[in-house]
Amino acid sequence: MxxxxxxxxxxxxxxxxxxxxxxxxxxxxxxxxxxxxxxxxxxxxxxxxxxxxxxxxxxxxxxxxxxxxxxxxxxxxxxxxxxxxxxxxxSRTVPFSPLGNDDADKPSVDPTRFLTSGYFVDHWASPPTPWDEATPERLLLSKECGQRLEQAIEALPPAQRQVLVLRDVDGLSSEEVCNVLALSETNQRVLLHRARSRVRRALERYLEGDASTP
Structure with missing residues (x-):
């Protein structure tokens, strides 16, 4: 570009x-x-x-x-x-891994959230918590939720955090992120998906009142 x-x-x-x-x-x-x-x-x-x-x-x-x-x-x-x-x-940072191998073998979504038997096998057993419920309580919690979001991003593996910050915080395009971090489009997409999934899980736990869950 x-x-x-x-x-x-x-x-x-x-x-x-x-x-x-x-x-x-x-x-x-x-x-x-x-x-x-x-x-x-x-x-x-x-x-x-x-x-x-x-x-x-x-x-x-x-x-x-x-x-x-x-x-x-x-x-x-x-x-x-x-x-x-x-x-x-x-000597205080983890070397960049193109595929974020620190959790490469882990699924992006907890397998226990899907049905394992019956007509609706592999469908949601526990669907994601909606993020667009602008109730008064949610709005009052928005500041604290923002703090939780920052904590969730900080807790990401370095490669995932770098991609998420560039894409979702700073608004760079996928092409720009690939150029900045020297990633292939596929690697960038995988890292972003994993990062968004982890952040979403962290916020779901918080909104469900289970912020102490690791």
Whole structure:
């Protein structure tokens, strides 16, 4: 995905040393980069340092940027490279696994939730809790639910967390995520499905009042 016309204009301004253009870039992507960095390293402080190193890398690499991807994808790829390098140096992060092998053999949905006999075998025995029930009680719990959601995301295996953050939090397309994390489309899809399933299970337990269940 090549740079958009707006990105091309911004890129030219950056290459001309336009400080306002750089400030715009930082304002637009800093938060997203920090979230992604925290999916790679062990603390917010280290993540902040990784993001700062990323911006330095952006400035130093502007002249070499060939436009084979969008400017956004290029910046995020610099971040992932910086984060992986820093993680290895700090020895505080799990190496990235393309298929998330830490639970590769586990089903995305608990098998006990499906019927094992009868006419409706393999159908839901315990269907998922609906997420669109905007009852007053649910609305009052929305802030705490958001906190539970953050905890569920933080508890994901690193590879799943990275894909989920990029897709569902930062809104990158599947193509962009594949480029940023150097994944195949199939691997990206599998990781995203597993991540969403795990987060959904965690929120279901919370909404059902069983937040203590692992």
């Amino acid at each position: 090549a740079p958009t016309p707006e990105e091309s204009t911004l890129l030219q301004a950056l290459r001309n040393g336009d400080e306002a253009a750089f400030a715009l870039l930082v304002d637009r992507y800093h938060g997203q980069l920090l979230r992604l960095a925290m999916a790679f390293v062990a603390s917010r402080a280290i993540a902040e340092e990784v993001v700062q190193e990323t911006w330095i890398g952006v400035l130093e690499g502007l002249a070499r940027f060939e436009g084979r991807s969008s400017l956004k994808t290029w910046i995020f790829r610099i971040l992932t490279n910086q984060a992986k390098t820093r993680g290895v140096r700090e």
